[in-house]
Amino acid sequence: MSQAVAQVVAGAAFALGAALLAWRYELGLARPLVTAAVRAAVQLAAVGAVVALVFRVPALAVAFVAVMVVTAALTAGGRLRGLPGARRAAALAIAVPALSATAILLAVGAFDVTPRAAIPTAGILIGGAMAATTLTGRRLLEALARGGDELEARLALGDAARTALAPFTRQAITTGLVPAIDQTRSVGLVTLPGTFVGLLLGGASPAAAARIQLTVLLALLAVELLSAIVVAELITRACIRPGERIVVPPAAVAASR
Amino acid sequence: MASEREREAPGLRVRGLAVALGGRTVLRDLSFDAPKGAVTVVVAPSGTGKSTLLRCCNRLLQPDAGTILLDGADVDGVEACALRRRVGLVGQVPVMLPGSVRDNLAYGLTERDDASDAALTRALAAAGLDAAFLDRPADELSGGERARVTLARALTRGPELLLLDEPTAALDAAAAAHVGETLRGLAADGLGVLAATHDLGFAAAVADRAIALRDGRAVTGTPEEILGAGEGERGAADAKHGAADAKPGAGEAR
Numbered sequence: 001m002s003q004a005v006a007q008v009v010a011g012a013a014f015a016l017g018a019a020l021l022a023w024r025y026e027l028g029l030a031r032p033l034v035t036a037a038v039r040a041a042v043q044l045a046a047v048g049a050v051v052a053l054v055f056r057v058p059a060l061a062v063a064f065v066a067v068m069v070v071t072a073a074l075t076a077g078g079r080l081r082g083l084p085g086a087r088r089a090a091a092l093a094i095a096v097p098a099l100s101a102t103a104i105l106l107a108v109g110a111f112d113v114t115p116r117a118a119i120p121t122a123g124i125l126i127g128g129a130m131a132a133t134t135l136t137g138r139r140l141l142e143a144l145a146r147g148g149d150e151l152e153a154r155l156a157l158g159d160a161a162r163t164a165l166a167p168f169t170r171q172a173i174t175t176g177l178v179p180a181i182d183q184t185r186s187v188g189l190v191t192l193p194g195t196f197v198g199l200l201l202g203g204a205s206p207a208a209a210a211r212i213q214l215t216v217l218l219a220l221l222a223v224e225l226l227s228a229i230v231v232a233e234l235i236t237r238a239c240i241r242p243g244e245r246i247v248v249p250p251a252a253v254a255a256s257r
Numbered sequence: 258m259a260s261e262r263e264r265e266a267p268g269l270r271v272r273g274l275a276v277a278l279g280g281r282t283v284l285r286d287l288s289f290d291a292p293k294g295a296v297t298v299v300v301a302p303s304g305t306g307k308s309t310l311l312r313c314c315n316r317l318l319q320p321d322a323g324t325i326l327l328d329g330a331d332v333d334g335v336e337a338c339a340l341r342r343r344v345g346l347v348g349q350v351p352v353m354l355p356g357s358v359r360d361n362l363a364y365g366l367t368e369r370d371d372a373s374d375a376a377l378t379r380a381l382a383a384a385g386l387d388a389a390f391l392d393r394p395a396d397e398l399s400g401g402e403r404a405r406v407t408l409a410r411a412l413t414r415g416p417e418l419l420l421l422d423e424p425t426a427a428l429d430a431a432a433a434a435h436v437g438e439t440l441r442g443l444a445a446d447g448l449g450v451l452a453a454t455h456d457l458g459f460a461a462a463v464a465d466r467a468i469a470l471r472d473g474r475a476v477t478g479t480p481e482e483i484l485g486a487g488e489g490e491r492g493a494a495d496a497k498h499g500a501a502d503a504k505p506g507a508g509e510a511r
Contacts, residue, residue, distance in 0.1 A: 153352035153407075155317060157365045158342040158414060243316050244337035
């Protein structure tokens with residue numbers, strides 16, 4: 001049995017085993033498990049085919065990255081409902097940091113300027129940027145919706161609108177960065193991250209795998225912080241009105257109830 | 258007709274104020290004066306636009322129409338942050354900022370303000386709290402203490418005019434009486450005081466001038482007229498109630 005066949009058979013057997021176990025214990029999970037397994041197979045096969053195509057036609061890499069950015073912006077934008085122009089804000093907060101960092105890594109020669117190196121790098125950074133944008137943005141909108149009295153008290157004491165908002169944005173950015181910081185701190189001790197595992201399975205030396213993983217992780221720290229700052233700034237701007245007034249997006253108020 | 262002299266009197270002058278919030282008209286063509294050196298009380302039930310009115314006076318809210326003059330100058334022409342230091346607002350919800358009472362009192366003070374312990378203690382005393390409160394964590398205070406800290410916090414900015422939204426809401430009778438005395442003392446020192454309340458007893462005790470809000474308009478008059486009318490309405494309601502109760506009462510008397 002070739003390795004490829006063994007992989008497919010082993011994977012399918014695991015999924016089937018899990019479904020049988022779920023059926024035996026009447027968990028009602030058998031169908032969802034099978035559906036999820038089939039979905040994953042179809043999605044990965046499709047991505048594999050597309051990536052294979054992109055590797056043959058490098059110009060398509062740009063389109064591939066664009067699709068990743070749009071998908072991430074739509075996902076994060078949906079989580080920031082209530083903010084006027086949520087999708088545009090999410091696109092900006094995700095694309096600018098993630099694509100800049102990718103460009104820098106390629107430009108300085110840290111990774112090869114090939115679709116094989118650029119696409120996974122951009123993907124990881126876009127994913128991290130999306131998580132930080134969603135977490136920071138949601139946290140900030142919720143805090144603003146609850147903090148109307150405090151905002152007004154600060155304004156009434158003579159704060160400029162931006163000054164009155166600053167404690168809220170600082171808190172949200174700090175919260176938004178927690179997963180990135182924890183992931184960096186615990187790397188290798190709690191989990192082996194995907195890049196590292198993938199490189200080892202692909203035949204890279206442990207030293208090379210660790211080096212590449214570290215580069216990605218450290219870039220992620222900067223990208224996620226920048227995403228959090230950008231989304232907080234865009235929300236701040238959306239709240240400030242002339243005359244040092246603050247108007248919290250009404251839908252954010254409704255969403256927090 | 259207001260005399261020429263009266264028109265130039267320093268203080269707050271509201272003319273033709275109109276505000277709609279979420280499509281609902283809250284204030285329409287509201288006009289009144291709140292001169293310096295006097296306590297002006299706005300009497301109205303909750304939800305009739307008192308907070309809206311106060312928030313227009315320090316530009317937290319932009320009215321749809323009308324002008325508000327402070328010492329004869331349109332507040333729209335005054336830089337908002339500077340205006341809010343001159344026109345202190347003590348909100349209905351006593352919000353404590355992080356830190357100690359001292360941190361709260363000194364919050365946002367600039368080099369031109371007096372942030373010395375002596376000045377902060379004076380503000381605390383005016384609000385009825387002693388100096389020992391300076392080092393108390395603000396989030397451990399009771400509702401009544403918070404209400405007084407918010408008053409003291411507005412005073413540390415050296416305001417010319419003080420806006421108070423339901424100042425007795427969190428206070429018992431004795432504390433309310435003390436705040437009333439404080440407001441009268443501040444007015445005697447030349448401060449303008451504009452307090453919105455539905456507490457008629459408090460209004461009667463502190464008001465030099467009284468205004469009732471009806472359908473978003475102001476009914477002005479002497480405190481006796483305005484508060485008397487309020488008492489009258491309450492009296493009439495009680496009388497009606499009394500009439501309804503009369504039958505069983507009469508039955509028992511037999």
